[in-house]
Amino acid sequence: MLLGTWNLENLYRPGGPYGPKDEAAYEAKLAALAAVITELDPALLGVQEVGDPEALKDLAGMLDDDWHVALSEHADSRGIRVGFLSRTPLTVVADTTAFPAELHPVQADDSGLTVTRAGRGLLAVEAGDGPLRVAVCHLKSKLLSYPDGRFQPRDEGERARYGAYALYRRAAEATALRALADELLAGDGQGRDVAILGDLNDEVRAATTQILLGPPGSEIGTPGYDRADRGDATRLWDVAPLIPPGQRWSRVNSGRRELIDHVLLSHRLIHRATAAGTGLPGEGPPGLPSVGPDPAERRGEPGSDHAPVWVRIGG
Helix, strand or coil, rough: CCEEEEEEEECCCCCCCCCCCCCHHHHHHHHHHHHHHHCCCCCEEEEEEEEHHHHHHHHHHHCCCCCCEECCEEEEEEEEEEEEECCCCEEEEEEECCCCCCCCCEEECCEEEEEEEEEEEEEEEEECCCCCCEEEEEECCCCCCCCCHHHHEEEEEEEEHHHHHHHHHHHHHHHHHHHHHHHHHHHCCCCCCCEEEEEECCCCCCCHHHHHCCCCCCCCCCCCCCCHHHHHCCCCCCCCCHCCHHHHEEEEEEEEEEEEEEEEHHHHHHHHHHEEEECCCCCCCEEEEEEEEHHHHHHHCCCCCCCCCEEEEEE
């Protein structure tokens, strides 16, 4: 079984302000995405940046056999949301934006605006008889936007402040996602198959990513990895160390390779993981364009500016 996550980059039908300008560009994007998914052949794929629910259905219709679709009802201001493509039926068990009750609102801009919920839904599903419980997310971006629709700051002070606001929000969203993971694990990571997939918008060692892991210890590659302990009940493992070093990125930001898309597994699943990677299995490093601070620059381009991240689970 292969589980994966992929940011589809502005999956909209043509004609709107964010999607392709015409039908030809739309068809080219769908064809490029479908070719990758067909080759990847996942049992379950978490997806991000679905701007139009009908567009994901169009994509599913281009794949072989019958695919099942689940989408969050919580979109951001551009209409983008998370979802799943699955070869088997899915049952939605959670679709939330709520921060934990103990977490205070976080500042979002210079005016003092605060936010009390995640900007995009955190969607969790069950699949199979096991069952497999999986959540998908798209946390607050590191690509900064400023008042009046600007993507460039007036000065370095503004850049620093808005970088801090984005970090506050991403940390709060990671905390909300960890709370959802706790519900899915239910204190039984040794017995439950649980995965967290998504675009975390930060790298493996980032504080926001580390929030999701739970109790420290037993990391992949350490002496404690094969030793059971009480933390295994609630711990999650990022599969990043299983990805070959020469492929360990999922996006290129201003020429810098980053692994910002992640798959995290419960104790029961990580010890059945046989391989992990980015892009397509067996094809080496992902070939990705370098993107800058303005997301509109790639409007209408085929494919995605992210590579899929995947893990293969044995029986």
